[in-house]
Amino acid sequence: MAIFVDRDTRVVVQGLTGEQGRFHAARMAEYGTRVVAGVTPGKGGQQVDKVPVFDSVEEAVSGTGANAAVIFVPAAHATDAILEAAASAVPLIICVTEGVPVHDMARVYTHLSCGGSASRLIGPNCPGVIAPGRSNVGIIPGSVASPGPVGLVSRSGTLTYQIMDELTSMGIGQSTTVGIGGDPIVGTDFIDCLTRFEQDPETEIVVLIGEIGGEDEEKAAAFIAGNVSKPVVAYIAGFTAPPGKRMGHAGAIVSGSRGTAAAKAAALEAVGVRVGRNPSEVAGLVAALT
Amino acid sequence: MDLLEYQGKELFRRWGLAVPEGQVAGNPEAAAMAARALGPVVAVKAQVRIGGRGKAGGVKVVSTPEDAHSAAESILALTIKDHPVREVLIEAGVDIASESYFSILLDRAARTHLVIASARGGMDIEAVAAETPEQVVRTPVDPLMGLQNFQLARILTGLGIPKESRKQGADAVRRLYRLYTEAEATLVEVNPLVVTGDGEVIALDSKVSIDDSALFRHPDFAAYAAPGTPDSQESKAAEQGLSTFVKLDGDIGIIGNGAGLVISTLDLVDLVGGRAANFLDVGGGADAEVLSNALQLILADGRAKAVLVNIFGGITRCDLVAKGVVDALGAVEVRIPIVVRLAGTNAEAGLSILNQAGHPMLFPVGTMIQGAEKAVEATR
The missing domain is CATH 3.40.50.261 (Succinyl-CoA synthetase domains)
Known part of the structure; x- marks a missing residue:
């Protein structure tokens, strides 16, 4: 057993079509992590390294059964990405993005902790979680x-x-x-x-x-x-x-x-x-x- | 980003809060002219991004333009806790009936906003909290719900605003809260917030910090950035996108990737008897150009007697780091030892690039501790 992630962790990468998202998704997959989907609004239907891209987290979750989200979108959009994953009740949300405004995070934290959210947020500005030999979600x-x-x-x-x-x-x-x-x-x-x-x-x-x-x-x-x-x-x-x-x-x-x-x-x-x-x-x- | 008092007061005015009439002066003559316009009684106040200026002699109340001239002369000659005074704020005297302390800040521990109010204005609030904690009223404000009326009433009571000025006080607190959230500040402090003889509520001082991560949404605040001296190492670093640069007072230049690793490297240099000249985090995924610029920045300053480059490659590739180091050695003449420790992604390729370069001042090492020891030894 590990904490937060394990062999059954199925990852959706928010921002998969960006340079950072693509690079790290490939590294995660290479490690053996189950990278099942990507999300970039407007790019649904594409594939990145054989991983299907969806327009929304909602579609990615219903299409692939993803149970963890990792976020590589720019800081100005990170709050939106976190809240989108939370709205789809993704149990684990890992936000790698650095430079998220702190007033945004004060609202997001309050929303997640007081709103009966099913999601756990790790980050932002974090390298993620690794269960050695099993799953690596992040960088x-x-x-x-x-x-x-x-x-x-x-x-x-x-x-x-x-x-x-x-x-x-x-x-x-x-x-x-x-x-x-x-x-x-x-x-x-x-x-x-x-x-x-x-x-x-x-x-x-x-x-x-x-x-x-x-x-x-x-x-x-x-x-x-x-x-x-x-x-x-x-x-x-x-x-x-x-x-x-x-x-x-x-x-x-x-x-x-x-x-x-x-x-x-x-x-x-x-x-x-x-x-x-x-x-x-x-x-x-x-x-x-x- | 910390604002100067007069910059904070510009924001106060923009958000509709009353402040004393004032003018900024960069020399005693301008100060005397301002005093003539605003006087007879004026306050002459040092503009520095650090607390404790009152104790350091940075604030004087005078009643003639001549005295304003000499007060400005002495204040402009001060350096307060390493902050040289470049400007003074000349403000019209205020008829003070009562003084309070007010602040809103980000409460990291509780992950929420916190308003602190006290009727003991003009004092060091931490000292007041230590001696008479009952006189410091702390009110957490939900970031989603905002300031509620019951909280406002509690804050006004905490401030000790007299009954006849409650309306003005409530208006001031509402405006300060709006400023805090809309300008995305991490601190808005008014000490003292005063009630005048006429019952008006005005901000006599200001201390405002804006969240650096939110500045992209507030392009108009760029004018408030500390100018520094044009040739300072910090401003050169910022020009090259090395925004994390912090100048320290030792003689060993430090470059690393990742804030935690660089902080740890500073500590390690100290542990083995040296002193770091700077903090510089080149971040994740730094390439040869970034490394070369970083190294040249430290070399150009001339204070460093050795440089320690400490890289743990994750997304950063050690071969590119090595290439950057070698590029810098080719671009400028280097007479001080450059100690390089590479670990992680492509470390072996990086090491062979360093070894091939064969520069007499280049010293590759295997571990962080060896790197720190080698760099310290070189400064002896």
């Missing part, structure tokens, strides 16, 4: 993943690949890796993933990769104290980040004394989480637990 390079007992959740992209690669090269595989995204408002947070990893029989150790900005790591620490029995190893990026400067990710900013890496690491260590000071140390801490 995580399959080559760094291997199946095993580590559940990995991260706000980052390439930093996650780095840590997956270090784990894999030490012979330590992953049950699932979830990139939740680096934006101020994302659909799925650390706590959602920790809950699922705690329940997942295949996951024995959880690795949490955080960064400066917001309070999600502090909230995760409080949650771990009361709800997670499995060992957790963490890494926080940004100990040397100056306050007030946005470091790449829209959400990665230290505001005054808030959102610092030191405060996050301290909150996690206070509840027994082992925090590594660099990616290799994280892999070493995990190895010591296996």
Whole structure:
């Protein structure tokens, strides 16, 4: 078992006919992911690498039984794409798109969480979810993943690949890796993933990769104290980040004394989480637990 | 994007909120002229994108044009927390009956909008919240439903607006909420929001931040972008589409792909005893030209004594990164070590391109830590 995706995940790619959509859909399929449909309004009836394109998510779902959507449309259209997938009750929506306006996301998040929606949103601005050897929905390079007992959740992209690669090269595989995204408002947070990893029989150790900005790591620490029995190893990026400067990710900013890496690491260590000071140390801490 | 006080007040005016009459001045003479037009009593206020200017001597109230001249002279000579003062705002004095604190911001933890109101205006709100939390009224506002009347009443009570000015207060709060949502701000702060002797409600200060991701819907806000000095590294980076560039104060130039990996690289350089000169994320799928531009940008600045390029190829191809590095080495004379770590997609092809180039200042390494150590060693 993995969390969020598995062998029975059937993916519809929103924005399949675009450069990014086509490139990543091919990579997902190559990994063994069941990419069953694409959606681009006005391009229904076409095929991209033998995957049928539909005009709407509704048609794609009824035509192919897709049960997960991955979004590669430009930021100005991402909200529409998310809401369209949610309106078709697609259970899992992964939005890779970066630069979605935050007021849009505040409305979308409220709509999905208060409106009795059947959909879980992961992202935006996220690399997606991979269950090694089974399904890869998003842009995580399959080559760094291997199946095993580590559940990995991260706000980052390439930093996650780095840590997956270090784990894999030490012979330590992953049950699932979830990139939740680096934006101020994302659909799925650390706590959602920790809950699922705690329940997942295949996951024995959880690795949490955080960064400066917001309070999600502090909230995760409080949650771990009361709800997670499995060992957790963490890494926080940004100990040397100056306050007030946005470091790449829209959400990665230290505001005054808030959102610092030191405060996050301290909150996690206070509840027994082992925090590594660099990616290799994280892999070493995990190895010591296996 | 953080706006200057007077830019925020331009938005306040556009959304129909009262602000004091004012003029922006870039030199003491202009300040004195403005004071003559607006005085006798005026405030001379430093325009910087950072808080704490009052404590730093960046705000003075004067009663003659001559005093406005000398106040402007001293304020324009200030640098407040690394922000040089280039302009002052001269504002007509206001007859203040009471002062309140008001803000609306994006509450990341609750994923909603949050209005904060307090009758303790003109103070550091975090200090007020720490000492007397009952005097800070926090009202979450549903992004889909918008501001409701019961919330407005609660906010006005929190602000401590006297009964006779409630109508004006309600109008001001409604306009501020409309500005926050329509301009797609992540913060609108008014400290203080004042009631005048005549019972009018006006915004004496402004702090506005606009969501960078929403700027494509607000092309008119482009005029508010921080100009920087024309030759600054940041503005050169922005011209080349390297929009994530952040200048830091060390001497090791950093280039990487992916924000998290670059932040982590800065930390690692620090851990092994060095200091990064910058943050630069070339993003996913960077090609040779992007890499070459990024490297030349850092080399042209002259502060870096070494450069560390740290790439984990997912959609980014390490062979293209290597080609970009070699292109840059061919385009400009390089006298400092360029340490390159390539992993992931096409890493071996990238490494062989670097090795073939055989440049004496090029040092390929196998891991992040080796890269950080090599770069730090080179600056010693």
